[in-house]
Amino acid sequence: MRKRLYNKVNREVLLEELKKDTTPRTTISFYKYAKIGNPSVFRDHFFILLDEIGTLGRIYVSYEGVNAQVSVPTHHVITFREKLNEITFLENCRLNYAIEDNGKSFFKLAIKVRNKIVADGLDDKSFDVTNIGTHVKADEFNALSKDPETIIVDMRNHYESEVGHFINAITPEVATFREELPIVEEMLSDKKDKKLLLYCTGGIRCEKASAYFKHKGFKEVYQLEGGIIEYARQVKDKGLENRFIGKNFVFDERLGERISGDVIARCHQCGGPSDDHVNCANDACHLLFIQCKSCAEKYQHCCSDECKDFNSLPNEEKDKLRGTLVFNGTRFGKGRSKFKQPLLDSSREI
Numbered sequence: 001m002r003k004r005l006y007n008k009v010n011r012e013v014l015l016e017e018l019k020k021d022t023t024p025r026t027t028i029s030f031y032k033y034a035k036i037g038n039p040s041v042f043r044d045h046f047f048i049l050l051d052e053i054g055t056l057g058r059i060y061v062s063y064e065g066v067n068a069q070v071s072v073p074t075h076h077v078i079t080f081r082e083k084l085n086e087i088t089f090l091e092n093c094r095l096n097y098a099i100e101d102n103g104k105s106f107f108k109l110a111i112k113v114r115n116k117i118v119a120d121g122l123d124d125k126s127f128d129v130t131n132i133g134t135h136v137k138a139d140e141f142n143a144l145s146k147d148p149e150t151i152i153v154d155m156r157n158h159y160e161s162e163v164g165h166f167i168n169a170i171t172p173e174v175a176t177f178r179e180e181l182p183i184v185e186e187m188l189s190d191k192k193d194k195k196l197l198l199y200c201t202g203g204i205r206c207e208k209a210s211a212y213f214k215h216k217g218f219k220e221v222y223q224l225e226g227g228i229i230e231y232a233r234q235v236k237d238k239g240l241e242n243r244f245i246g247k248n249f250v251f252d253e254r255l256g257e258r259i260s261g262d263v264i265a266r267c268h269q270c271g272g273p274s275d276d277h278v279n280c281a282n283d284a285c286h287l288l289f290i291q292c293k294s295c296a297e298k299y300q301h302c303c304s305d306e307c308k309d310f311n312s313l314p315n316e317e318k319d320k321l322r323g324t325l326v327f328n329g330t331r332f333g334k335g336r337s338k339f340k341q342p343l344l345d346s347s348r349e350i
């Protein structure tokens with residue numbers, strides 16, 4: 001019998017299973033740009049390899065490489081590393097370990113073949129994607145970020161930088177990475193002689209962005225190696241100054257890792273201090289937004305009264321109405337704060 005290469009059980013059942021499972025798990029992310037001749041064949045091979053040791057997570061495979069966020073049973077982390085090392089282009093690739101990990105980051109394994117491992121909207125043939133910016137480590141990042149000639153740019157989206165970012169960083173008001181590249185280029189068009197210091201969650205977006213900005217004439221381009229995740233690890237291990245405030249948004253069930261104690265965002269419903277991202281409890285809405293504990297209670301984990309009322313209906317009523325109602329978010333909706341960016345302590349150099 002052919003081995004099953006996909007998960008077919010639905011989300012709720014898997015989530016329940018994960019909640020009950022007490023196996024300690026480690027959340028790891030990694031990426032590698034590499035030429036993969038047949039992504040579909042590689043995908044099936046990779047699935048078997050990782051499924052054998054109970055790996056969960058979301059992985060994209062394409063002709064240009066692999067981008068992975070996974071959760072591995074902690075007792076299999078060494079085997080996991082060995083399995084990756086058996087694959088030539090993944091040998092000794094950097095693994096980013098989660099900073100704040102409850103082991104509940106993923107509830108299934110999904111490996112998808114895509115055109116690209118990051119949706120950047122770029123035509124890779126139009127510029128040299130290998131001419132990337134200089135990688136910097138946490139201490140070099142700190143030094144550069146204090147240089148008045150440096151412009152720090154957050155290469156993530158508005159809902160990510162809303163809960164946490166580097167001191168003095170430009171945080172563009174964008175919903176996608178694709179949208180961000182031309183906006184940043186335009187915004188800094190007269191500053192191409194400055195030092196451009198880029199960062200993102202795990203480093204992957206900056207690999208392409210740094211090459212793109214160099215192609216567009218920026219003279220000195222730097223990128224934070226391993227992104228915020230690796231920065232936070234180095235800060236902790238080496239006792240360095242931490243220049244990242246708030247939470248690092250992550251694309252898994254945890255939705256964020258706390259890096260500093262500062263809460264820099266506000267609840268989208270009452271405006272009170274909160275940096276807890278949640279998805280609206282109404283599955284027909286599923287809006288991603290920030291909700292404080294008291295609003296979570298008041299709205300029963302929904303984004304609005306409308307969603308709360310809908311959610312309290314019997315299932316058959318819901319099924320009848322589903323599709324006829326429009327809610328705040330679609331399945332992939334991202335909420336925007338109606339409140340001004342949080343008022344930070346004026347002594348902070350932001």
Ligand SMILES: [Zn+2]
Pocket residue numbers: 267268269270271272291292293294295296
């Ligand atoms: Zn609130």
Ligand SMILES: [Zn+2]
Pocket residue numbers: 280281282285286287302303304307327328329
């Ligand atoms: Zn909603």
